[in-house]
Amino acid sequence: xxxxxxxxxxxxxxxxxxxxxDTSREGFFDDIDPILTSLRNMxxxxxxxxxxxxxxxxxxxxxQSHASLFGYQLIAALAGQLTALLASxxxxxxxxxxxxxxxxxxxxxxxxxxxxxxxxxxxxLILKDLAAATAK
Amino acid sequence: MMPYTVKPLNRSAPTxxxxxxxxxxVVGGERAANLIKSIFEQxxxxxxxxxxxxxxxVAMMKEVIIxxxxxxxxxxxxxxxxxxxEGAPAEPEFISGVELVRHxxxxxTSPNPYVPVIMLVNQATVKTILxxxxxxxxxxxxxxxxxxxxxxxxxxxxxxxxxFVTAETYKGPCRRRKQTALHPGQKDRRxxxxxxxxxxxxxxxxTF
Numbered sequence: 001x002x003x004x005x006x007x008x009x010x011x012x013x014x015x016x017x018x019x020x021x022d023t024s025r026e027g028f029f030d031d032i033d034p035i036l037t038s039l040r041n042m043x044x045x046x047x048x049x050x051x052x053x054x055x056x057x058x059x060x061x062x063x064q065s066h067a068s069l070f071g072y073q074l075i076a077a078l079a080g081q082l083t084a085l086l087a088s089x090x091x092x093x094x095x096x097x098x099x100x101x102x103x104x105x106x107x108x109x110x111x112x113x114x115x116x117x118x119x120x121x122x123x124x125l126i127l128k129d130l131a132a133a134t135a136k
Numbered sequence: 137m138m139p140y141t142v143k144p145l146n147r148s149a150p151t152x153x154x155x156x157x158x159x160x161x162v163v164g165g166e167r168a169a170n171l172i173k174s175i176f177e178q179x180x181x182x183x184x185x186x187x188x189x190x191x192x193x194v195a196m197m198k199e200v201i202i203x204x205x206x207x208x209x210x211x212x213x214x215x216x217x218x219x220x221x222e223g224a225p226a227e228p229e230f231i232s233g234v235e236l237v238r239h240x241x242x243x244x245t246s247p248n249p250y251v252p253v254i255m256l257v258n259q260a261t262v263k264t265i266l267x268x269x270x271x272x273x274x275x276x277x278x279x280x281x282x283x284x285x286x287x288x289x290x291x292x293x294x295x296x297x298x299x300f301v302t303a304e305t306y307k308g309p310c311r312r313r314k315q316t317a318l319h320p321g322q323k324d325r326r327x328x329x330x331x332x333x334x335x336x337x338x339x340x341x342x343t344f
Contacts, residue, residue, distance in 0.1 A: 003151055003152035005152060005154070005290065005291050005295050006291045006295055008154055008179070009287050009290070013178060014283050014287050017175045017179065017283035017287065018284070020171065020175060020178060020283075021171065021281055021283055024167075024171045032167075058165075061164040061165050061188075062167055062168075063165070064164055065164035065167070065168035065169075065208055066167040066168045068210065068279055069256070069281045071280030073258075076258075083164075
């Protein structure tokens with residue numbers, strides 16, 4: 001008879017894993033606070049350097065993947081779109097810096113309000129507004 | 137003279153060496169990677185690798201034999217460069233975990249087309265599920281992540297691997313969850329070779 005993984009994964013281990021997830025979820029907003037501060041600091045400049053763009057892209061992707069694990073849809077969407085914007089060669093110079101700033105401000109606001117879902121109608125409006133600004 | 141002893145034959149059942157299973161986690165950021173790694177460590181897994189983009193994942197798989205891949209549905213990365221024309225500018229874009237799985241299953245340069253893949257998906261829409269299934273994803277875990285669901289999918293992939301299908305239009309684990317009899321004249325596309333592959337997972341045959 002083949003050995004089974006099911007025999008190793010006990011209910012106690014599953015409970016412990018759930019505790020890990022819950023702890024990480026509870027600490028999410030405090031955990032990403034330093035990243036948001038650094039993102040904000042980098043949006044001060046009128047043009048983004050390649051180094052800044054890369055650092056901001058990594059930070060935004062970090063927030064996006066972490067938020068999406070917990071189903072924080074609005075934060076994951078904002079961070080995901082910010083990542084895509086930073087990586088896109090379509091946007092350059094001051095325009096890119098301006099758009100990035102808008103996204104960072106929206107992301108900071110959503111995190112300050114501790115929005116842990118899609119944000120409802122307001123969340124949809126924020127995303128629509130940002131999409132319109134990007135399409136201009 | 138040393139006393140002569142007879143060592144009894146070891147007839148005990150083979151043991152599952154969780155600590156030897158090599159897992160590759162592909163996610164967009166460090167924090168999510170750390171959480172998934174912690175879950176695996178809590179379960180007894182020890183050989184854990186992390187890649188932050190599909191290119192890195194494929195490169196790692198060329199270096200190390202990976203037994204299980206856990207990938208996010210959304211990964212920040214430049215598109216996989218294999219199909220890109222030489223000299224064409226690389227256009228970075230969001231590529232999905234689905235594309236990574238499709239690459240692993242079908243690309244001639246794939247390091248391991250048979251590797252089991254668990255995908256973390258954001259939404260349980262028909263479109264998402266069908267595209268992941270048709271790309272060759274073994275199991276899906278819906279976000280928000282939940283330990284019981286995650287462990288159940290993990291057990292399913294390890295303990296009950298599905299036969300591997302190689303057909304013109306699909307390559308991946310058999311998409312039939314229920315084993316029904318074939319219609320008269322219908323051909324079973326699951327090849328003997330790949331059905332055998334199901335039974336030769338490294339962690340099951342004690343080859344560590």
